[in-house]
Amino acid sequence: MSTTPTPKRITDIGPPQYEKYLPPIVKRNYGKWMYHESPQPGVLVHVGESGEKLYTVRAGSPRLLSVQTIRRFADLADRFCGGYLRFTSRNNVEFLLENPANIEPLKHALAGFGFPVGGTNNSISNIVHTQGWIHCHSAATDASGIVKATMDALYNHFTTETLPGKVRIALACCLNMCGAVHCSDIAILGVHRKPPKVEHETIRKSCEVPTLIASCPTGAIRPSTQADGKATVEVIDEQCMYCGNCYTVCPAMKMNDAVNDGLSIWVGGKVSNARSAPTFSKLAVPFLPNHPPRWPEVVEAVVKIVEVYAKGARKYERVGEWIDRIGWPRFFQLTGFEFTREHIDDFKHAGLTYARSMHMRY
Amino acid sequence: MASDADEKPKTTMLDELEKGPWPSFVTEIKQASQGSPVCDDLLGQLELSYEENQGHWKHGGIVGVRGYGSGVIGRYSDVPEKFPNVAHFHTIRVNHPAGWFYTGEALRKICDIWEKNGSGLTNMHGSTGDIILLGTQTEKLEETFQELTGAGFDLGGSGSAMRTPSCCVGMARCEWACYDSMKVCYDLTMAYQDEMHRPAFPYKFKIKCSACPNDCVASIARADLSVIGTWRDEIQQDDAEVAKYAAAGMNIQKDVCERCPTKCMDWDGRKLKIENAECVHCMHCINVMPKALRPGKDRGAAILIGSKAPIMQGALLSSVLVPFVPADELLETMQELLRRVWEFWDEYGTNRERVGEMIQRVGLPNFLDGIGLDPVPEMVSAPRDNPYIFVKPDGGEK
Numbered sequence: 001m002s003t004t005p006t007p008k009r010i011t012d013i014g015p016p017q018y019e020k021y022l023p024p025i026v027k028r029n030y031g032k033w034m035y036h037e038s039p040q041p042g043v044l045v046h047v048g049e050s051g052e053k054l055y056t057v058r059a060g061s062p063r064l065l066s067v068q069t070i071r072r073f074a075d076l077a078d079r080f081c082g083g084y085l086r087f088t089s090r091n092n093v094e095f096l097l098e099n100p101a102n103i104e105p106l107k108h109a110l111a112g113f114g115f116p117v118g119g120t121n122n123s124i125s126n127i128v129h130t131q132g133w134i135h136c137h138s139a140a141t142d143a144s145g146i147v148k149a150t151m152d153a154l155y156n157h158f159t160t161e162t163l164p165g166k167v168r169i170a171l172a173c174c175l176n177m178c179g180a181v182h183c184s185d186i187a188i189l190g191v192h193r194k195p196p197k198v199e200h201e202t203i204r205k206s207c208e209v210p211t212l213i214a215s216c217p218t219g220a221i222r223p224s225t226q227a228d229g230k231a232t233v234e235v236i237d238e239q240c241m242y243c244g245n246c247y248t249v250c251p252a253m254k255m256n257d258a259v260n261d262g263l264s265i266w267v268g269g270k271v272s273n274a275r276s277a278p279t280f281s282k283l284a285v286p287f288l289p290n291h292p293p294r295w296p297e298v299v300e301a302v303v304k305i306v307e308v309y310a311k312g313a314r315k316y317e318r319v320g321e322w323i324d325r326i327g328w329p330r331f332f333q334l335t336g337f338e339f340t341r342e343h344i345d346d347f348k349h350a351g352l353t354y355a356r357s358m359h360m361r362y
Numbered sequence: 363m364a365s366d367a368d369e370k371p372k373t374t375m376l377d378e379l380e381k382g383p384w385p386s387f388v389t390e391i392k393q394a395s396q397g398s399p400v401c402d403d404l405l406g407q408l409e410l411s412y413e414e415n416q417g418h419w420k421h422g423g424i425v426g427v428r429g430y431g432s433g434v435i436g437r438y439s440d441v442p443e444k445f446p447n448v449a450h451f452h453t454i455r456v457n458h459p460a461g462w463f464y465t466g467e468a469l470r471k472i473c474d475i476w477e478k479n480g481s482g483l484t485n486m487h488g489s490t491g492d493i494i495l496l497g498t499q500t501e502k503l504e505e506t507f508q509e510l511t512g513a514g515f516d517l518g519g520s521g522s523a524m525r526t527p528s529c530c531v532g533m534a535r536c537e538w539a540c541y542d543s544m545k546v547c548y549d550l551t552m553a554y555q556d557e558m559h560r561p562a563f564p565y566k567f568k569i570k571c572s573a574c575p576n577d578c579v580a581s582i583a584r585a586d587l588s589v590i591g592t593w594r595d596e597i598q599q600d601d602a603e604v605a606k607y608a609a610a611g612m613n614i615q616k617d618v619c620e621r622c623p624t625k626c627m628d629w630d631g632r633k634l635k636i637e638n639a640e641c642v643h644c645m646h647c648i649n650v651m652p653k654a655l656r657p658g659k660d661r662g663a664a665i666l667i668g669s670k671a672p673i674m675q676g677a678l679l680s681s682v683l684v685p686f687v688p689a690d691e692l693l694e695t696m697q698e699l700l701r702r703v704w705e706f707w708d709e710y711g712t713n714r715e716r717v718g719e720m721i722q723r724v725g726l727p728n729f730l731d732g733i734g735l736d737p738v739p740e741m742v743s744a745p746r747d748n749p750y751i752f753v754k755p756d757g758g759e760k
Contacts, residue, residue: 074466
């Protein structure tokens with residue numbers, strides 16, 4: 001018998017208690033902040049009841065970070081702010097400074113690494129996005145590539161705060177939508193457009209047929225038998241809306257299709273309660289092709305929306321509030337996007353989106 | 363093929379994404395590839411996806427660490443013969459510290475563990491909030507896990523489990539925090555370690571804590587249980603500061619009063635008058651005049667339930683379940699509520715049915731009966747407008 005003692009296995013400890021990562025100035029003013037100001041894009045100053053001031057410098061990041069870059073962030077935090085930093089819900093990195101004299105040297109150092117400072121107030125902050133072809137099996141498109149190309153085009157809106165309101169852009173590479181894409185000012189969404197191709201051999205090996213049938217929201221999957229009598233399924237093509245839920249429960253239902261997969265663009269959603277209630281994004285462009293490495297059609301559509309919004313919206317109006325005011329016909333006219341039958345909802349509660357009044361703009 | 367250490371994969375298309383001002387993920391992968399042949403094969407496979415317009419990852423597969431059913435996402439290449447170093451490329455979800463606060467030292471620990479055991483690539487952070495460690499092999503999982511817990515980090519949720527709760531920066535750096543979102547998030551995370559690590563629900567369950575109605579973690583859009591801070595008394599108002607905003611050029615009538623959704627404010631050129639009983643706590647006026655207006659002092663949160671992305675019956679926003687809970691009663695109330703909600707969902711939820719979809723199916727009145735909550739008008743935007751009323755068997759006159 002082995003006499004080597006096994007080290008005690010640590011489990012269920014949960015995340016580190018956050019207090020140990022809070023800068024001393026945050027601990028001193030926790031829950032006692034008075035107000036904040038924005039001295040320049042990408043920089044915030046929070047003032048405590050104590051009079052103490054905390055300076056935040058926010059930088060954009062590609063979210064996909066190498067350990068080398070994270071160590072660089074750590075070094076910058078050590079150099080300029082006692083080692084303290086945090087990340088935001090939109091994947092920006094924030095350095096938390098007590099000494100305002102360090103703001104410019106930190107900005108300079110970040111610029112040296114190619115990380116822009118910005119993303120505050122009425123800017124376009126970082127694009128929240130999913131894994132895409134980097135790491136996902138159900139992706140209808142890549143995520144990081146489109147985000148990079150789009151942020152290159154919108155770079156000046158990250159580093160300035162000149163828009164009427166904030167514009168939150170998000171990308172999901174399929175309808176699973178890992179992230180709040182469905183409530184964004186502008187959402188870029190990967191879509192499949194063909195029913196799954198059933199791989200009968202795989203069904204036998206790795207799928208539970210009743211679970212698979214139950215997974216379809218429209219009842220498009222039916223039990224069937226192969227020539228040798230083995231159980232399988234068939235898909236009623238006309239009933240399939242390409243959601244891919246069947247593929248999530250059964251790898252035999254392949255959705256990926258190099259020709260028919262692509263992108264759709266949605267607009268006017270928000271999660272904040274400021275002024276208007278939180279709302280879903282609505283369809284602006286039903287389909288754009290996958291066109292790596294820089295997806296010019298997608299970038300062009302997003303830039304177009306930002307441009308007409310910036311020109312037409314009133315102060316503080318988010319994209320959806322602006323469209324509510326001018327009306328959808330005008331939105332399609334201004335953007336030049338074609339209004340098609342795909343824009344009209346035909347799923348559950350579809351009737352609620354049909355125009356049921358004489359309130360029309362001519 | 364990139365299995366030969368000297369030979370870098372062709373990345374003609376990806377190289378295009380190293381151009382332009384925004385920081386490049388391709389540059390990140392190339393940086394990590396200095397220490398890791400895995401990243402070369404990742405680049406090779408991604409270039410292939412770019413050439414062919416489709417992904418090359420296979421469907422999951424069950425992998426994990428001993429005693430956990432959550433926290434590791436299995437991932438395999440469908441072209442392992444071309445890119446053997448990413449034949450297995452599993453993701454580890456690591457539960458982030460509340461509010462995503464770190465020290466340089468803590469980050470370096472994670473980097474060292476991940477450089478040794480995996481690709482050296484991360485997401486800071488994933489959509490649910492976790493630190494995502496991208497890409498390792500099955501045989502490395504247990505060792506990585508033990509080193510992570512040794513360094514004070516644990517895995518996050520995945521599958522049909524409670525997912526890693528997340529929260530906004532809250533009281534740590536925001537004057538609008540109406541409750542301690544970081545503490546509530548942390549305490550709930552610690553209270554439900556078992557529910558996170560050992561999936562036993564019909565489907566995923568997400569909790570997100572935003573400390574004010576600006577909702578910086580999009581709680582109302584993507585949490586099965588949304589906890590959103592608010593207040594019940596009057597907006598704290600500093601008239602001298604209001605006057606300063608006006609003097610500095612702010613058009614208070616146009617930019618504040620006319621933007622108020624209930625038009626509950628009045629500006630006569632000298633004094634801002636707020637009819638607080640008509641305020642819906644939207645945050646607009648406070649957002650634009652942070653020095654002059656602050657949330658009231660009677661603070662707490664509303665609890666909403668049921669938001670989710672489209673799969674499978676369509677996207678939902680969370681709707682009000684408890685209109686207000688005082689801040690100091692929040693944790694206890696949530697735990698009691700979660701106990702009841704989970705019990706009902708365990709009993710009546712079908713496979714892969716989120717709580718929100720179950721409520722749509724059984725109806726909110728039945729759900730309220732099931733969890734023992736009385737209906738209140740704050741739960742609806744309006745009472746029903748259809749007369750097809752199901753009267754409970756014991757209700758009505760005989």
